Structure formats: C-alpha cells, structure tokens
Amino acid sequence: MSSNSNAPQWRFSTIFLGALALAVGWGIRGNFGHEYGAGYAGCLSVIAVCLLSGRPDWRRRVVYFAAFGALGWGFGGSISYMQVIAYTHSGHFATQIYGFLGLYFIGFLWAAMGTAGAGFAAVADRDRLTEIFKPLLFIFGVWLFFPWMEAFFENALATAASAAADQTWNRHKSPLYWMDADYHKALTALLGLALFDLWDRRSKDSIFLPVFAAAGALGGWLFQKGLQVAGLEQGFASALTYPLGDPHAINPDTGQAFSAENLLNNWPQWFGDFPDHIGWVLGLFFGIVLYFVFFGRFRSSASLFVYMACGWLISFLVFPVFLGLLFTDYGGLRLTPPRSDDWSGILGVFVGMSIWTYRNGLKPVTLASVVGGFIGGAGFSGIAWLKLMMVAPGNSHMYQSMAEDGALSTDAAQAIITKWSHWQGQNWHSFLEQSYGFVNGLAVVVALGLLASRVKIHEDEKPTRRWTEAAAAFIVLIVMTYVNIVKNLDVWVSQLNPANWQRKITLPNGDTETAQALWDVPFIGRLPGVEWMHLTPTGWFNLTYFLIAVAFIYLCHRHLKNRIPVLPSTPLGKGQLLFLMVLWTWVVANWERATPGMDGSRLLTEWTIFVNAIICTVMVLVCPKESDAPSVNEVEEFAPLYRRAWIVGLVGMAISVTLFFSITRAVYGDYFAGHAGEQRRFGEQAEWRIHPILKNRLHR
Secondary structure: OOOHHHOHHHOHHHHHHHHHHHHHHHHHHHHHOHHHHHHHHHHHHHHHHHHHOOOHHHHHOHHHHHHHHHHHHHHHHHOOOHHHHHHHHOOOHHHHHHHHHHHHHHHHHHHHHHHHHHHHHHHOOHHHHHHOHHHHHHHHHHHHHHHHHHHHHHHHHHHHHOOOOOOOOOHHHOOOOOOOOOHHHHHHHHHHHHHHHHHHHOOHHHHHHHHHHHHHHHHHHHHHHHHHHOOOHHHHHHHOOOEOOOOOOEOOOOOOEOOHHHEOEOOOHHHHHOHHHHHHHHHHHHHHHHHHHHHOOOOOOHHHHHHHHHHHHHHHHHHHHHHHHHHHHHOOOOOOOOOOOHHHHHHHHHHHHHHHHHHOOOHHHHHHHHHHHHHHHHHHHHHHHHHHHHOOOOOHHHHHHHHHOOOOOHHHHHHHHHHOHHHHOOOHHHHHHHHHHHHHHHHHHHHHHHHHOOOOOOOOOOOOOOHHHHHHHHHHHHHHHHHHHOOHHHHHHHHOOHHHHEEEEEOOOOOEEEEEOOEEOOOHHHOOOOOOOEEOHHHHHHHHHHHHHHHHHHHHHHHHHOOOOOOOOOHHHHHHHHHHHHHHHHHHHHHHHHHHHOOHHHHHOHHHHHHHHHHHHHHHHHOOOOOOOOOOOOOOOOHHHHHHHHHHHHHHHHHHHHHHHHHHHHHHOOOOOOOOOOOEOOOOOEHHHHOOOEOOOOOO
16 A cells, blocks of 8 residues: 555645646536536546545545535525625725625635535445435436426416516516525425425325425415405515515616615515415425425435525525515625525535534545535635736726825826736636646545545445446536537527528517527428428427437446446446546537637636646646555544634634735725726615615526
C-alpha cells in the first residue's frame, strides 16, 4: 500500500485534474445554465477524482460516481445568484457584506449537494447503491410527463381565471406561479415516490388512499366554511399574507407609488384566482400525505428522496412564506428578492439529505457534504472578491465617481480609464465562472480524498442489478447531454440564416409571430402533393436523439449479455472512456453554441475551455495507473470529524468573509464597481422596492 504522503488522492495530478475538469465544465455551464448544466459540469470532476483515487472499488463504480455526482451538482443550479454577485459590486455597506455572505451560503449549498452525490456513490454498499434506481426512475418518469401535466392544469386554470401565461416573461400570470420557485419539482418527486410505494407494496390497504383523500378534502372544505361563517376568513388570510414589494415605494418608471393590488404575494397565484377552492384542495393534499404517513414504507432507499423533497417544501414554507411575514420591511426573509426563492428549497434538501444519511449509517457522506460545502462557499465568495480586485485597475465606474466627488481631476480619471480600457473589456464573468469551477473541483478532491483513506474498500461485491450500470450511463450520456444540447436550437434558430431557420405564422387574432422553419422529410416529403411530412429543427433534433437513445439501450442490453469488444475490459479503461465522452461532447456542444455569435471577447471562454480540455484529456489518460493503491485506515466513528468540519468551516467563513468585505471596502469605498447590475438588497433603492414583479408587467 502507498504511504499517506504519496497517497493517490493527494497527488498533484489528482488535485489539479479534479479542479481543472470542473473549471472546464463550469465555464460551459455558464453558457447553458441551471440544473442541467451544473450537473453535467460536476460529473466531470467526480469521474476524474474517482479514477485518480487509486481505489479499485471506486473505479468499478465510476458510472455511478458520474450519475450521482451529476444529480448532486444539479441541485444548486436552481438557485438565483447573479443578483447576489451584484450586491458585492454595489458599494453599499450593508448590501456588500450581505452579498459576500450570500455567495458563501449559495456556494455551500451547491458544493454540499454535489459532494454528497459523489460521496453516496463512494460509501453506500452495492445493494443500496443499486436499489435506489427503482424509486429514482419513478421520479424521472413523472418528471418526463410533467410538462404535459403542467400545461393541462395551467391551461384549464388560466382559462377560468382569464390569465395569459407563458414559461418566460409572463410566467407570473400562471395560476401555478409561486414566488418564482421550482416547488413543482418537489411535489412531482413526491408523486413519483407515492406511485413507487404503491407499486412496491401492492398492499390491500391501498383502498384507503381515496378514503383519506376524500376525508382530507372534506375536512379542508369544512374548515374554510367554518372560517367564512365565523367571519374570520379574511382576517386569517391577511395575517398569513404579505406583498412581494413595497406599496409605498415610488415606481421609477411612472413616478407614482406602486399599487398594492398590482403586487404579487407569498402564496400561489391560484389562491387569489380561486379563493373558494383553497380549503378542499389543501385538505385533499394533506389527506393523501396522512395516508402515506400511516401506510407508506418507501423501501429501496426511496425514503432518502422523501426526506429531500419534504425538506424542500418545508424549508420553502418556513423561510420565505411564513417567516417572511416578520421581515416585510426588508422584502421578506428572501435571499434575492424579487428573484426566485429556490435557495430555501435547496437548504431543505440539504437538511433532509443530512438527516437521512446520518441516521442510515452513511455519516461519511454527511462529512463529505459539509467539507465540500465550505470549500465551495469559500470559492464562490472568494472568487467574486478576486474578480473585484482584478477589475479595480482603471475601473471606469470608480474613477468617474472619484472625479465627480473631487477626489481626482476629470482629466486624470479619464487618462487612467483609457489606459486600462482594453483590460476592462474582457469577459470577466467567464473568469469568475471558470475560477469558481476550479475551486468547486477542489471541493470534490478534498471531500472524496478524505473518504478514500477512511472508508473501507468494498470488496467481493456481487454484480447485482447490472441493469443499473446501464441506467446510470444512460442518465449521463443520453439524458444529461440531451437536456443541455437541445438548448442550442434556440441559439441557432435566432442567430443563423433566418431564411432557413425561421418562418412567420399568423395567429387567430391576425397578429404574426416568428416560429421555427419546417424542414421536409428527404425524398418522400418532397413528392408532389405531400405537404405534411416535415418537422421543425427541434423536431429533427428530438427524432435524432430518440434514435440515439434506442441504439444506446440496445447496445447496453447486448453488452450486459456479451461484452462488446470495442469497450475497455478494465474499470480504469471504462472510466477513462466515459470521461472523454462526457468531456468532448460538452466541449463541442458548447463550441457549436458559441460559434454563431463568436468574436474576440469569447476567447477567454471558448478558447480557454478548449485548451483546458486538451490538458484534461492528456492527464486522464496518463496519470491514473493500474498499480495505484490507496492507504486506507478505516474510521469507525465519523461524528467527531463531522463536528470538527462544522466548527472549522464556520470559523473559516467568518474570517474569509470579513477579509473579502474589508479589502473590497478599502479598495472601492462606497463606489459602484461595475461589471454587474447596480442592485441593492437594503435601503430605499433596494431592488425589491423599486423593481418588484408586477401583475400587469413582464417578469423581470
């Protein structure tokens, strides 16, 4: 066995490749965004560290590392953070310190869930690792059909309420809108888990489900009727409601105070559209919940997802919805008002995951999550600070303000600004994204490195449920690639030759709008009289990906029976191939996305990513060795390490945030730094006061 000083997980190659891989992925994630982009980026680093750890059992599990790493890193992608970055640039004392703390908090949650996913693949035994795919596939199945479910309910409710909603700038007019949060993903995850539990138990007590549901609906209806009869309904509703804005603030667009009736509130939009139906609908929901409390078993580790989904909903209700009532003078207990409050849901997911893993003998996962979380938090807050230092020389906003204040002559200020203008014109946000990704990669390295030498090696595991290996590969290579690359179609349609990619259609009211072009099926679609055999560019893309998915499933089926020779025979070789497929699919897809609007300013992003991907390719093929062997000193009790991680992390957070804030104030003072929106969290010019989401305006 190797000595600890030369342990594979702490070699320079492991540290550098683990960090660089996530830097590449994170730089691309900035172009694709949200959960899917973050998940795809995160799995790159997880694969790299898994291969470089030297642990043979981890290498055998590399496809699980990739899948669970991707799922874990995806959670943080739902959190709104651009406004928090802007806070650190604001020059406003209270807003700036809040901004650095907020970025630390967001970075913690993002990396904590990412390293938890990787940690689960590292720690769980084979049986638990594979059985969890059954409830997971039920969740994915419900999510697959959710867009149609959402459209059905949204259209039915919107028609009744005479609302005109969409998925973008008018989404707040949807009856299902609730503080711009993704609560429906938690609800539909619970729906999938409920269906799984009913299928898994196949018990006669399922006949009680409609009884509980009906009883709950009746109880909710009676409760609301009781409030109405007693004349308490209006007061009860008012006590639990606050506006998402300041009705006394002046609208900068009109010069008039905002109308209270035009502000949204802390409850779903349908509460206001259909107030008489609140009681029985909520009663129906709680009746169903009560049934599963009594009869649900949630086997095959489905309870993990129950903890996480319930954590999302409970935390969302506790913080922005209910506790927000106590902070209405500050826009509610909200991280980035008026933007999404998904942060509270992800906090609940983290708490739910931590409780479940701690209770179910997976304390190493909880430890990895906390360690990774604090490194990620320091990374987000620290890289935002580093960016501020990098853009200080010749900062036009700062020097113009200094000239206006008389601290510097106008000519001197302009000379400095001109001298540094080329430097200032770089893509600094991409610098932030890639650098922050590098630190997130370090979080993966450290979190898994701690486990590599402390968690026993999984030896002599029987290859149970081999189909889950194919399922994990399908998630990473088909699902994750599709949900990201399909976004390129919007870029191509909007930026490439409109004569080939677009068409005009006439709406029933006589208006026209731009839609995707229709491309005929080759040969038969161009026969005389055949005018219906065509698809949009997105339709052709979807058809092609469907064929790829079918071929992939078939090949996996054949491979599980008889190994396909082109695939490597060793776990290390398979992992290297997986890494390269994920890496270069991601890099090429990003290049395709960027090419239509490419100019010199994009070199900091696209060219740097390409070069770093080349480095990653060489390192992943050269650095891992079949002869690598970790030094494992199994730790029986992780609770002391867990407590120490929290103490060290919190102290480190306090020190680092104080330094970031103090140095920024020393450099910029009260001046706005630019390179971000001029937005404040507190004061009369707070963003939630002057730019709230209004019912009769487009969503911001």
